[in-house]
Amino acid sequence: KDLTGRGGRRWMEQFIAALSPDAALACRAVWEALLDIKERIDALGRAIEDAVDTYAPAQLLMTIPGCGAILALTIAVEIGDVRRFFNAKKLCGYSGLVPRVRQSGESSWTGPLVKQGNAHLRRAMVLLAQQVAGSSTLQGTRLKRGHYRVLRKSGPNPAKAEVARHLLHVIFAMLRDGTSFDAELMAA
Numbered sequence: 001k002d003l004t005g006r007g008g009r010r011w012m013e014q015f016i017a018a019l020s021p022d023a024a025l026a027c028r029a030v031w032e033a034l035l036d037i038k039e040r041i042d043a044l045g046r047a048i049e050d051a052v053d054t055y056a057p058a059q060l061l062m063t064i065p066g067c068g069a070i071l072a073l074t075i076a077v078e079i080g081d082v083r084r085f086f087n088a089k090k091l092c093g094y095s096g097l098v099p100r101v102r103q104s105g106e107s108s109w110t111g112p113l114v115k116q117g118n119a120h121l122r123r124a125m126v127l128l129a130q131q132v133a134g135s136s137t138l139q140g141t142r143l144k145r146g147h148y149r150v151l152r153k154s155g156p157n158p159a160k161a162e163v164a165r166h167l168l169h170v171i172f173a174m175l176r177d178g179t180s181f182d183a184e185l186m187a188a
Helices: 006-017 021-054 056-061 069-079 088-095 119-133 142-154 156-177
Strands: 099-104 107-113
Touching: 006 021, 021 056, 021 069, 056 069, 056 156, 069 119, 069 156, 088 119, 088 156, 119 142, 119 156, 142 156
Parallel strands: none
Antiparallel strands: 099 107
């Protein structure tokens, strides 16, 4: 299952030994390139872990269930200083996770996401929303209830966008106040 583990390395050595010399040479070159790439990925993972350890906003975000180091660091860096946003609605607008609205007189039309804004933050928030939507630890919270309500009405993608918007409101408060995620507050 894991070609870079001990068992996988033994299997690969046996596989390469059974090949013709030319095929073995080519296969070994690809194999060594794969091992080199894995080492680089591991080094980057350690660097990200070290960066999270020294960056307080990312540490706060990691208290959200389903938010790992890479996602927390991405969201924290893309938001930057949360004080530059007047309120959470402005942060949602910055991310592009707000619906397109057309109004004329008494009529109003709400459409798909505007997708104007920070694409990296929007993508990270949708990934976090997927994790939160599938989390059993947040069962019965406002996040899950909002997800199920929109899921029944409009489908899975609008439901993820709804959870992502709600999470941005939570993240705004967390970063503004310097507090960690509290599932009990979400249960109300």
